[in-house]
Amino acid sequence: MDEAKSRKGKVVIVSGPSGVGKSTICKEVVKRLNNVDLSVSVTTRPRSEREVDGDDYWFISEEEFQERIDKGLLLEYAEVFGHLYGTPKVKVDELLQRGRTVILEIDVQGAKQAKAIFPDALMIFILPPSAKTLAERMNHRGREGAEAAEERLDGAGAEIAAAWQYYEHMVINEDLQQAMNECVQIIKSVEGES
Numbered sequence: 405m406d407e408a409k410s411r412k413g414k415v416v417i418v419s420g421p422s423g424v425g426k427s428t429i430c431k432e433v434v435k436r437l438n439n440v441d442l443s444v445s446v447t448t449r450p451r452s453e454r455e456v457d458g459d460d461y462w463f464i465s466e467e468e469f470q471e472r473i474d475k476g477l478l479l480e481y482a483e484v485f486g487h488l489y490g491t492p493k494v495k496v497d498e499l500l501q502r503g504r505t506v507i508l509e510i511d512v513q514g515a516k517q518a519k520a521i522f523p524d525a526l527m528i529f530i531l532p533p534s535a536k537t538l539a540e541r542m543n544h545r546g547r548e549g550a551e552a553a554e555e556r557l558d559g560a561g562a563e564i565a566a567a568w569q570y571y572e573h574m575v576i577n578e579d580l581q582q583a584m585n586e587c588v589q590i591i592k593s594v595e596g597e598s
């Protein structure tokens with residue numbers, strides 16, 4: 405693909421079950437590494453009180469999301485827990501053209517689509533130390549209601565099982581600092597290759 409040939413930057417895909425701490429880790433990586441940016445996804449999920457439009461996500465309607473699909477503006481997209489999530493293509497391409505490393509924090513379905521487009525993408529999966537810890541963290545976060553939290557916990561098992569076959573790096577988030585350090589090191593090592 406011509407597009408892939410002319411690309412200069414690297415793509416890093418980060419996935420993991422809901423509540424595992426992916427966002428915190430990714431934001432810290434961006435702070436620590438000068439050449440790394442985090443792609444901001446579009447979603448039809450309602451914004452929670454703590455989230456900022458254009459920072460955590462671009463919160464859009466289903467009609468707007470469909471329009472972006474129809475116009476080919478999304479690099480990948482998937483339905484996750486009843487809502488649509490997608491990666492804006494133009495922004496990612498622009499960052500890659502400038503030689504930036506771009507983190508896509510996306511689910512396993514989206515990761516497979518993105519890996520097909522960027523075969524040399526680095527794949528990192530963040531694991532909780534145990535199912536119990538994940539449940540506790542999700543309850544503590546309190547962002548979703550009990551039913552939605554349960555659905556997300558149920559989904560975590562299948563996602564983790566798929567990840568073992570698919571992701572080259574599995575990082576256990578038992579200690580947040582350590583997990584951040586590990587991700588920084590992994591990403592630094594690919595940056596060093598270019």
Ligand code: 5GP
Nearest residue numbers: 422445481482484489490491509510511514
């Ligand atoms: P949350 O609602 O907890 O922010 O995200 C739910 C799930 O959607 C997480 O697994 C997250 O990684 C995933 N997700 C977020 N943005 C995207 C995206 O642009 N594409 C895909 N495929 N998944 C996404």
